[in-house]
Amino acid sequence: MSRPKVAIINSSSDMAACFSHLDDIVPVLKQHLRDEGLLPFEVSTIAPSDFITSAGRGGRYVLPSRDLIVNSIEAIVEGAQLDGMICLSSCDKTAPAHMMAAGRLDIPTVIVSCGYQRNALNEDGGADIEEVFLRASHGTQGNGGIDDLMELSEDAIRGPGVCAGLGTANSMHIAAEALGMAVSGSTPVRANSAKMWQSVASSAAALARLVKTNTTPRQVITPESVENAVRVMLSIGASINSVKHLQAIAREAGLTVDVWRLFRELGPKVPVLTAVRPNGPSRVEEFEDVGGAAVVLRELAPQLHLDALTVDGGTLADCVKAAPAADGSVIAPYGSPMSDQPSIRIVRGNLAADGAIVKLPVLEERARSFSGPARIFHSREEGIEALANGIVNAGDVVVLRGIGLVGGPGMGMASALVFALDGSGLGDQVAVVTDGQLSGLVNKGIVVGEVSPEAATGGLIGLLQDGDLIDIDLDRGTVDARLTADQIMARPAFEPVDAVRTDGLLDTYREVVTPLACGAVMCGVAAANGCSTGRGIHHGD
Known part of the structure; x- marks a missing residue:
């Protein structure tokens, strides 16, 4: 005792x-x-x-x-x-x-x-779990069979532990x-x-x-x-x-x-x-x-x-x-870094007044800006089906919305659609904007994730229509829809296409979760520190 x-x-x-x-x-x-x-x-x-x-x-x-x-x-x-x-x-x-x-x-x-x-x-020299995940999403576009995927997955993971x-x-x-x-x-x-x-x-x-x-x-x-x-x-x-x-x-x-x-x-x-x-x-x-x-x-x-x-x-x-000093190959010394450009970028704009996230590789050159018409979807399954049917074209900005903290509820995963785009050969020919979340392994094309405010809480992403032009500029750190204030005011409010009801955890989560600006915390402590639930709340600069 x-x-x-x-x-x-x-x-x-x-x-x-x-x-x-x-x-x-x-x-x-x-x-x-x-x-x-x-x-x-x-x-x-x-x-x-x-x-x-x-x-x-x-x-x-x-x-x-x-x-x-x-x-x-x-x-x-x-x-x-x-x-x-x-x-x-x-x-x-x-x-x-x-x-x-x-x-x-x-x-x-x-x-x-x-x-x-x-x-x-x-x-x-085989594969790891990242490759399995990527190939699984490629399979939705007819690239590779299930038997090949099963064989790959059985060989990739050879012991316990995380990815x-x-x-x-x-x-x-x-x-x-x-x-x-x-x-x-x-x-x-x-x-x-x-x-x-x-x-x-x-x-x-x-x-x-x-x-x-x-x-x-x-x-x-x-x-x-x-x-x-x-x-x-x-x-x-x-x-x-x-x-x-x-x-x-x-x-x-x-x-x-x-x-x-x-x-x-x-x-x-x-x-x-x-x-x-x-x-x-x-x-x-x-x-x-x-x-x-x-x-x-x-x-x-x-x-x-x-x-x-x-x-x-x-x-x-x-x-x-x-601690030992950097080896100079796998880890570069402070005075001679691998890059001075951030791999994680927080972008803002009228389409993400409270912020959104873009992830870029460290050593690979990739486009730093993108402009194109919106192609709107309300679930990853809808997007993958449209992609398989040839509805998504090079130059489009694929918008996956209504799957944020409140709209999901619980923040749906957008990664499968991102990888399916890569599997179709469009990964570097389209951009993606979503209020959903992404796997920590996602690193394909220009993908703007966790857009806030989300569609369900009044964010502009919920008012977009097919064909609206969207501009992404990573050097400026911006993501914007080319809409005037009058056009925005004239748009009808966002209505979920397929609202998820569970009579359980997710419905509770929808009511009590705080915004991303507060860490998406499901409890009262965030409210005590200056946050409230995400329903209609706006947290900007």
Whole structure:
């Protein structure tokens, strides 16, 4: 009864490779925690995987599941008045959810990155999960048969862990280290490797120190550490989902930091130091082997707040001193970056008054502007069918709308349509504008995602008609429809074509979710920090 009581947050499932090894970590971690004088209790949550959870209702369960994890952690950990928690983070939504819960509960917490999967691309030149996802969407356009796809998928993934690329999962693991919430040098990491097991042990020791000194997440997650994380995300060309997840983490930690503005303003100032798939040719294994996130933090030191606290027990300055220098190939030195053009771009304009996101590769030359007539769809299935029937033409701006946070509800996945366009040969001949969300691996053509305000809350994207001209200029950071104020006023209000009703989670989500500017948080904490629900709310500069 005298020992501090801590939770092992195990977001585990055998439904996807991402989580299938977490149950094996728990007994080892329990022993480490007991050796440190703590009394551990395993606490389970749901375990959503984007590749699996995106099948039902057009992927609308993917983002709400993040907040379900947060709320379930609150109910158990706060309900039992536990003294700390150590979180086994794996797939896309678990790492941000764990950090959001840490910020909300403000009890000593350590995030453990549980690693990425073995894959054929790294081992014998085959394929990885990114290639499987791409080929699956190509199949909707008649390119490749199901037997070939099955054979590819069975060979691509050769062990447990998250997608082996710089998708959302690895991006958010790195973000945890940049924020100071994961032990230094622990990200990214191969699942079940000696390095992962060492991280499990050192994380248990770190939690014991945090409990002893009562160092809590709100001492670690500060405006300065959030800015550090934004700079690191920009420097590695992270997943676009890192924007809304970092915003949500900041809000749950009681901060009023505008993460969207940080990405927009810091983008031109932060050197891009690596080009890991899908941003470039390097594999995540190579990135890990030359030092990973710790090296990026060392190289970015001139721009970072080095006095930020970390769960290691010191400051970021201490961690930076221990990191090796950049190898000059996989990770470029600060003074000689791979690019000075941001891979993540926040764009604004009359079509995205509150902002939208564009992701570009690091080393590949790609068009930086696009103008064309709108071709409007209201579901990814409608768009894919139209594409197969030859209705989408080169030069079009494909608009997929009504699938945002409120309109979805839950923010539908637009990635399948983006990849189908690529499979049809139109990937670099059209642009895409959507209020839906995109996979962290998406990097095809000019795709403007997460347009805000969305169609369902009065955004101009909901008033567009087929043929309206749309201009995208990435150098200026703008996305606009060529409509006058009088034309806009004369348009009828947006009406959903196929409103999704579930009499369950998604309907609740529609009513209580806050806008992207507040991290799309499904709880009252954002309202307490200056946000309200997304219904009709406008958050501009």
